[in-house]
Amino acid sequence: MNRSRGFTLIEVMLAATLLALLMVAVLAAMRTFGNTRATLDQVTARADKTRAVSEFLRSSIGSAMPVIRHGEVGGDVETGNSHGTYFVGDSAELVWVAPFVAGADLGGAFIMHLARVGDTLELRWHPYQRDTEQTDWTGSKPRVLLDSVEEFEIGYLPRNGDEWISQWSGDQYNPLLVRINIRAEGHYWPELVMHLGGARLNLR
């Protein structure tokens, strides 16, 4: 008899309030999940990029070969027409020769050109040929390594105990160490230091 009476207004309101509170909690949880997912994707992408770019720069600059850049012996180092190693750079760009595998059918020594262009970090490459004097960059498309670069600086250490310098003009030997400082997307990168060992060009 009592059971068929139905609910009182207070009971219904209490139930509705409880339901509403529960829904609010569940919705808040759902939204947090959604935000978390977006943030996770962002952080994972950033970590992946940091890892890939650092690893690439470290291995390819670290394996720079002291090969001959053609030019006049005793020529002008500043304009790059002297005879020396193919390792020339300043604080914003660097040209070097390193073994590089791009895809399945390309391999061997490549001339690499890393430079900051606007707020991107670009890499170009070109097969290294012993007898070319001037590299023709028109056929090579630049690849973007990083977007929204805020700071990019290359430093060179010639010998142990020397000071870091901001220009390497392609002499007879490679620097001992190269360091790269990057700040991109509002984040500082760990300083990248590569050991080149100061290999000397063998002119025979």
Added chain:
Amino acid sequence: MPVTDCQSTDRMARRAAGGFSLLEMVVAVAIMAISLSVLYRAAGGATRSVGVDEKMVYAVELARSLVALNKLVPASGMRDEGETEGGFQWEVQAEPVVLQDPAPLEVGQLQYLSVTVRWPDGFKERQFVLNSIVAGERAE
């Protein structure tokens, strides 16, 4: 046997007509709350491990740079430490390798290098250690 059968069907019928009891509702809601909180914690765990992964990338790169910077250390060993932007504390330590007699090299020409990078992660501290052997400067 038939008696109990009869009793149980009777009870079930009564219960079905009367809806859930308060105790049953409480148990159901509690189970839901527990499962929600487990889900929440799992998502939090995933977030934390991704954060740890990013810090780890930084720490590994920093440690590799420090090894490259210390390829040649004084023959007597060395110790250096510092802190980077982002709260990474690093420590570099080099000790001469003790060689067995008769030693083919002078003591100090080979050095154990240990690079430690530490960073805070919530209440605890994480660290990454790289060990290597490097050359020591020849005593003059």
